[in-house]
Amino acid sequence: MEETADDALVERAQAGDANAFAELAGRLHERVYHTILGMTRSPEDADDLTQDAFMAAYRSLKSFRRKSSFYTWVHRIAVNLTLNHLKKKDRERGRTPYDDGKAVLDGPGAAASAPGNGETGRELAARLEAAIGQLKPVYKAAFNLVVYEGMSHARAAEVLGCSEKTVSWRMHKARKMLQARLQPYLTEARDAM
Amino acid sequence: MRCDKAERLISDGLDGALGDSRRERLDAHLAACPRCRAYADSLAQMQTAAKSVAPLSPEPERMARSLARLQAGLRGAAAEKTVSVPFARLRWAPAGALAALLVAAAGLYFAFLRPSPTADFVPYFYSYSDSRSGLAIALAEDEALASAFDSAIGEALIENGASAVLAGEPLRADAGRFLDSLTDDEILLLESAIQDGVSL
Ligand SMILES: [Zn+2]
Helix, strand or coil: CHHHHCHHHHHHHHCCCHHHHHHHHHHHHHHHHHHHHHHHCCHHHHHHHHHHHHHHHHHCHHHCCCCCCHHHHHHHHHHHHHHHHHHHHHHHHCCCCCCCCCCCCCCCCCCCCCCCCCCCHHHHHHHHHHHHHCCCHHHHHHHHHHHHCCCCHHHHHHHHCCCHHHHHHHHHHHHHHHHHHHHHHCCCCCCCC | CCHHHHHHHHHHHHCCCCCHHHHHHHHHHHHHCHHHHHHHHHHHHHHHHHHHCCCCCCCHHHHHHHHHHHHHHHHHHHHHCCCCCCCCCCCCCCCHHHHHHHHHHHHHHHHCCCCCCCCCCCCCCCCCCCHHHHHHHHHHHCHHHHHHHHHHHHHHHHHHHHHHHHCCCCCHHHHHHHHHCCCHHHHHHHHHHHHHCCCC
């Protein structure tokens, strides 16, 4: 796709052509913004982190060795920055939101409907969203890239800078935690137990 | 197949990451295990719920503002001409204390998952006040420093019994992740060790 067409621009940018980098940034801006927004759920944070990610990429262009596509590289810087931002935010809040799913999901509406009946898709989606918000950043990132952005494990591994096995493992752990939290709101399978 | 293995395969299956043979083994387990069938069903419900949500889309105006701000930032950076990193470059001077610390820290690192060694080196641009930035940037900038750092990590990993896995594999790409695996206290120790043996 256009990732190949970017090669010449990348070459010019690495040779010091600022306009070439600006052109690349223009092409990738929206996709990078989108990923960050998905992870932070905050347009304000996405604004700042998108800016930081591209500026960081610009400053470290020399360390891009073209083993992955330029897009993947920028994307990975953006995800790293966002992960760090989320970790820091959690530390600042001084809370311990991660309990491997032992806690009952609280917050507005959590107790509003009787558990066990199953819920409409939209209600469940909202609860899922809230539960994802409480996952550790690395799980949140993997879940977001694979489920919401529809990436394969291989692609997510490239963006996250880890192996496919790691992505598979994080997805498994994320789902297990989410399932434990959402259990009261999921429909019992008819043949279970 | 054990249930915990089956749960992992169920997750892989939802992501389209299950080959035929693993799919068959999973199906055989599910046919015999009501507990895992119920688990698979609840994951499928979560998946459907997640997919039913319209993707977050930022307002076009906001996107335009964001892009304009970025282009302005890039013009500013280009104008500065000297794209200097806000950190002095560190010169590597191996110190016994640092080597020992690295050995200990690499034990920790080993407990984390190793990224693909073929990946591009991605400098860990934490926010600039973050204590890791100086190290990460110094490593990205200075080949000699990075290779000394890598070989210290490499030796430590080999001592941890990973020689077969690591033989011949460059560790460059792992420096960022290695830093990420350290606690803040360890980073402080590492930094002061470097400072002690370093001329700026
Ligand atoms: Zn089972």
